Amino acid sequence: MTQITETNAQYYQGSQAFRAPQVVQTTFDTDLVFGDSDPLSENYQLNNFKVYSSATGLPGTYVEVQGPGAITGVENNIITFGAPPPAGTFIVVQLKKLDGGLYGQTEQEKAYGQTVEENYGGYQYVKLNDIVNNFMVGYVGDGKIIQTCKKSDVVFFAKRSLQEFSYDTLKSIKSSELTIPSTLSLVIPQDYVNYVSLAWIDELGVRHPIYPNNNLTTDPYYTNLQDSIGVPTQDSLGENLEGSSLTEERWKNANDRLLNASWYANFEFFGYANPDLWSLNGPWNWGRLYGIDPKRSNFNGWFGIDERNNKFTFSSNLVGKLIVLEYISDGLAYDLDTRVPKLAEEAMYKSILYNIVSTRAGQSEGVVQRYKKDRYAALRNAKIRLSNIKLEEFTQVMRGKSKWIKH
Numbered sequence: 001m002t003q004i005t006e007t008n009a010q011y012y013q014g015s016q017a018f019r020a021p022q023v024v025q026t027t028f029d030t031d032l033v034f035g036d037s038d039p040l041s042e043n044y045q046l047n048n049f050k051v052y053s054s055a056t057g058l059p060g061t062y063v064e065v066q067g068p069g070a071i072t073g074v075e076n077n078i079i080t081f082g083a084p085p086p087a088g089t090f091i092v093v094q095l096k097k098l099d100g101g102l103y104g105q106t107e108q109e110k111a112y113g114q115t116v117e118e119n120y121g122g123y124q125y126v127k128l129n130d131i132v133n134n135f136m137v138g139y140v141g142d143g144k145i146i147q148t149c150k151k152s153d154v155v156f157f158a159k160r161s162l163q164e165f166s167y168d169t170l171k172s173i174k175s176s177e178l179t180i181p182s183t184l185s186l187v188i189p190q191d192y193v194n195y196v197s198l199a200w201i202d203e204l205g206v207r208h209p210i211y212p213n214n215n216l217t218t219d220p221y222y223t224n225l226q227d228s229i230g231v232p233t234q235d236s237l238g239e240n241l242e243g244s245s246l247t248e249e250r251w252k253n254a255n256d257r258l259l260n261a262s263w264y265a266n267f268e269f270f271g272y273a274n275p276d277l278w279s280l281n282g283p284w285n286w287g288r289l290y291g292i293d294p295k296r297s298n299f300n301g302w303f304g305i306d307e308r309n310n311k312f313t314f315s316s317n318l319v320g321k322l323i324v325l326e327y328i329s330d331g332l333a334y335d336l337d338t339r340v341p342k343l344a345e346e347a348m349y350k351s352i353l354y355n356i357v358s359t360r361a362g363q364s365e366g367v368v369q370r371y372k373k374d375r376y377a378a379l380r381n382a383k384i385r386l387s388n389i390k391l392e393e394f395t396q397v398m399r400g401k402s403k404w405i406k407h
Contacts, residue, residue: 004123005029013102014095014116020085024051025078026093030119034074037066039108049095050111051079052103057090059102064109065091095119125339131348132158139353149356161351162340163330167193169383170344175326177201180318184252185311189327196326198303200318207324213302213315217251221308248306254316347382350375 009015010028018024026032026049035046051071052062065071069082085091094101096113104110132154140146140154162170173196178186180200199207224232225241232240301318305311312325340348354371357363 011119014097014111014119015101015103016093018091018093020089020091021087022091023078024081024091024093025076027077028095028119029122030095030115032074032077032079032093034071034079037071038068039066041068047096048113048115049093050101050104050109052092052094052109053085054090054092055088060105062090062092062103062105064104066109122339124342126342126345128158128162128338128340131340131345131352135349135352139349145353146356153356154352157352157355158348160355161348162338165340165344165347165351165379165382166330167328169347169379169386170341173326174329175324177322177324180314180321180323182319184314184316184319185306185309186314186325188305188310188312189325191329192327193330194328195305196328198312198323198325200300200321200323208300210301210303210314210318210323211298213251213304216302217304218247219304219306219308219313220245220247223308248313251304251313252316341386343385344382347375347378350378 005027006029007016009017014028016026016028030048033046033048035041035043037047038044051065053065054061054063065081071079072082073080079093092103094103094111096111096115098112098114098117100107100110100112132151135154135158136149136151138144140149174189174191176189180186198210200210201207222240223242223245225243227233235241301321302315303318304313306313350371354368354375357371358368
């Protein structure tokens, strides 16, 4: 079972101290990543840590251990130095931190990065690799539910369980802050499975939902070039020639005011503030929003998904806007280092157990159904736990229900 192994200094500051000739082997929850100790090397930036040394150990005396061959390698979190530090030397390993950490005498020596921050809150998770190992210990062996089972089978079903859980139970939602360029398109994230929501952010930091352009426009998958009678043309290899999409071009250049009826609704420009347009937008023209199609009554803009180029596309009024994209990942982007919430750990075990038992030849149907029910019950409990409903929040909502909404 997962236990706290880091000291307070390791968790909060991302630092661990040693004294030569002690072996410098870190015990962070984060593994060390080493590229090169030479700041002039392109691999130097790959390091997720820095090493400092001091003869006295007093604050302000630590300098970075750097230069060609100063550190020759890192294996199993053991740092090997090119020249062993003199006995009694104070050594500190500092993971990269947003504020640069407490060591180093110059800005260049500071350990700037966010390795420490990425480790915060890690105790609420358990690694998928640990779940696999725990399952092998608790469920596989003589006198246990499963007599024999290959670890590779457990890994496979653990990944499949996590993948299924990620869609509607674990809610592996990630968010990305992006700016919409003049092309009005953004590349789909590398670990993207499905979108949750998109919204643009105003100057106050308030989010404004962006809705899908369902039934308003489309992003054609094929844009075949045609001859004068409408027949697709081919290249020398017999493949259809494709051009740019006219539908996408027209949507990109569309005047959103003509879509969402703001031509009639925006009196600041089209009404009192502009006498020349009074005759167009005068009182006799009020009420034209009545009966408007809901999919058009949107002032925040629209987005679509271009399956041909694997990009998000946006309406013209969103150019230059800061947006936040929330999307679901299947939780497997980083293999066995993937983290699973501890609140869903038992559901993972039950799911792996059911999948292994149900795929074995000659297994009793009664046994299979029993483990299926166990899996369902554990999954339901995980959903309740992860819903994170607090009594105070529920009470606040119910109190709000008793209030009259006055216009």
